[in-house]
Amino acid sequence: MQRYELVCVGAGPAGLAGAIEAARYGAQVVVYDENERPGGQLFKQIHKFFGSREHRAGERGFDIGQSLLEQARELGVEVVLNATVLGIYEGGELQIRQEDTIFPVHGQKVLIATGASENMIPFPGWTLPGVIGAGAAQTMANLHGVRPGKRLLMVGAGNVGLVVSYQMLQAGCQVAAVIDAAPAIGGYGVHAAKVARQGVPFYMSQTVLQAHGADHVEGVTMARVDDKWQPVPGSEQSLEVDTICLAVGLNPMTQLCRMAHCQTVFVPALGGHVPAHDQNQETTVPGYYVAGDVSGIEEASSAIIQGRVAGLAVAHSLGYLSDEDFAAQQQEQLQSMRGLRHGPFGQARADGKELLARSVQEARQ
Amino acid sequence: MRIDDHPILGEIPKGPEVSFTFDGRSLTGREGEPIAMALRAAGVLVHRFTAKRQDARGVFCAIGRCTDCIMVVDGRPNVRTCVTPLKAGMVVETQMGLGPEPGRA
Numbered sequence: 001m002q003r004y005e006l007v008c009v010g011a012g013p014a015g016l017a018g019a020i021e022a023a024r025y026g027a028q029v030v031v032y033d034e035n036e037r038p039g040g041q042l043f044k045q046i047h048k049f050f051g052s053r054e055h056r057a058g059e060r061g062f063d064i065g066q067s068l069l070e071q072a073r074e075l076g077v078e079v080v081l082n083a084t085v086l087g088i089y090e091g092g093e094l095q096i097r098q099e100d101t102i103f104p105v106h107g108q109k110v111l112i113a114t115g116a117s118e119n120m121i122p123f124p125g126w127t128l129p130g131v132i133g134a135g136a137a138q139t140m141a142n143l144h145g146v147r148p149g150k151r152l153l154m155v156g157a158g159n160v161g162l163v164v165s166y167q168m169l170q171a172g173c174q175v176a177a178v179i180d181a182a183p184a185i186g187g188y189g190v191h192a193a194k195v196a197r198q199g200v201p202f203y204m205s206q207t208v209l210q211a212h213g214a215d216h217v218e219g220v221t222m223a224r225v226d227d228k229w230q231p232v233p234g235s236e237q238s239l240e241v242d243t244i245c246l247a248v249g250l251n252p253m254t255q256l257c258r259m260a261h262c263q264t265v266f267v268p269a270l271g272g273h274v275p276a277h278d279q280n281q282e283t284t285v286p287g288y289y290v291a292g293d294v295s296g297i298e299e300a301s302s303a304i305i306q307g308r309v310a311g312l313a314v315a316h317s318l319g320y321l322s323d324e325d326f327a328a329q330q331q332e333q334l335q336s337m338r339g340l341r342h343g344p345f346g347q348a349r350a351d352g353k354e355l356l357a358r359s360v361q362e363a364r365q
Numbered sequence: 366m367r368i369d370d371h372p373i374l375g376e377i378p379k380g381p382e383v384s385f386t387f388d389g390r391s392l393t394g395r396e397g398e399p400i401a402m403a404l405r406a407a408g409v410l411v412h413r414f415t416a417k418r419q420d421a422r423g424v425f426c427a428i429g430r431c432t433d434c435i436m437v438v439d440g441r442p443n444v445r446t447c448v449t450p451l452k453a454g455m456v457v458e459t460q461m462g463l464g465p466e467p468g469r470a
Contacts, residue, residue, distance in 0.1 A: 035429070036450070060373070117430055127433075128423075129411055129421055129422060129423025129424070132424060132425055135426065135428065136425060136427035139427040140405065140424075144377075144399065144402040145367055145368045145371070145374075145377030145379065146366055146368070146398075146402045147367075148405070170371065171368050171371065214421075215411050216421065216423065
């Protein structure tokens with residue numbers, strides 16, 4: 001069986017950053033990803049990132065992805081694509097599938113960076129072709145150069161809904177409206193302003209009642225919701241659209257974590273059931289780490305920092321990094337992370353992370 | 366539906382044009398792009414009909430996660446067309462229910 005010091009699952013920002021950091025100090029690292037191309041969702045992020053310069057603000061996601069890949073290559077990280085991790089067992093054994101073969105590998109340490117999947121909201125007609133995830137719209141337009149539709153409705157005015165709406169305008173689609181059941185826009189004002197300046201109407205406290213069409217979307221009926229989230233009779237309005245994009249949140253893909261018996265905690269601010277982890281990103285199973293969206297929904301910048309923290313902790317626990325150097329490096333990353341958790345949403349995520357760390361402490365006692 | 370000149374990405378790199386068939390019809394797409402993208406660009410939205418209610422389904426997540434876009438490709442059912450690269454001469458068919466049993470198509 002092939003043996004590595006660190007096996008990373010997922011070649012997105014978190015997995016790559018973890019692999020890079022561990023390899024930088026001498027660890028022998030492999031990264032498995034089920035996709036044909038590495039980078040996770042980074043290569044679809046054609047907008048400039050937020051934060052300060054240390055968070056690479058002003059750079060576009062695909063450039064950040066490219067530089068992560070280059071660093072990984074320079075450090076000798078093995079990145080294996082089209083490789084699905086089917087199982088994680090006790091003692092660091094994993095089963096990998098490539099095409100029609102399945103083989104085991106062993107990792108002295110394991111970093112699970114499997115990301116998240118999109119949430120959806122059910123309404124009559126929600127399974128019609130033309131109802132897609134906002135991520136799907138991004139994938140189609142930004143990666144493959146194909147418009148998802150001609151005229152679309154964006155459901156969700158968080159950052160994903162706003163950023164993808166703007167990207168759809170850049171791709172040459174019409175955005176008929178952006179709606180959200182919440183009474184106020186959840187995403188950054190600057191993203192909302194860019195979309196609004198293009199003349200796209202925003203309807204707040206608004207929900208989808210029904211998608212129309214025989215075998216694909218031809219229109220949508222929406223209505224205002226009251227303060228109990230119930231549709232207000234008489235407030236219905238219809239739009240002619242061929243595409244409905246759902247940008248209604250993400251949830252962590254914890255299947256492998258649960259298979260590895262990592263304890264999970266329900267933290268709504270972090271997207272649902274999240275594997276408990278400490279400041280080192282280590283779960284309740286010693287030697288098994290998590291980073292990125294699987295450890296709680298945040299953003300690509302946070303995923304990179306979490307990956308680095310996990311990589312540092314792995315390098316330290318393998319003996320490649322002294323206690324002092326590890327402490328100093330970790331403090332720097334944690335400080336940088338605090339810079340990304342501003343405002344009420346950021347505070348809720350920070351509180352969620354503290355709850356997760358306490359859960360790990362309790363589990364270890 | 367193809368984006369020819371993108372304000373940020375410029376010209377999006379695409380493979381050479383290849384032919385394939387969809388339910389017997391001859392279509393063209395770009396080699397290496399997901400089958401689902403070639404279909405979308407050709408105006409095909411319905412990929413399959415469900416087993417119980419014969420509801421139409423198409424692309425939903427576009428990253429191989431939800432399996433809503435599965436079709437019969439070269440006689441093999443349940444192929445995720447959003448992550449399967451297009452090759453010249455592929456035979457792509459709308460999947461009815463669970464599709465044909467492998468080997469009996």
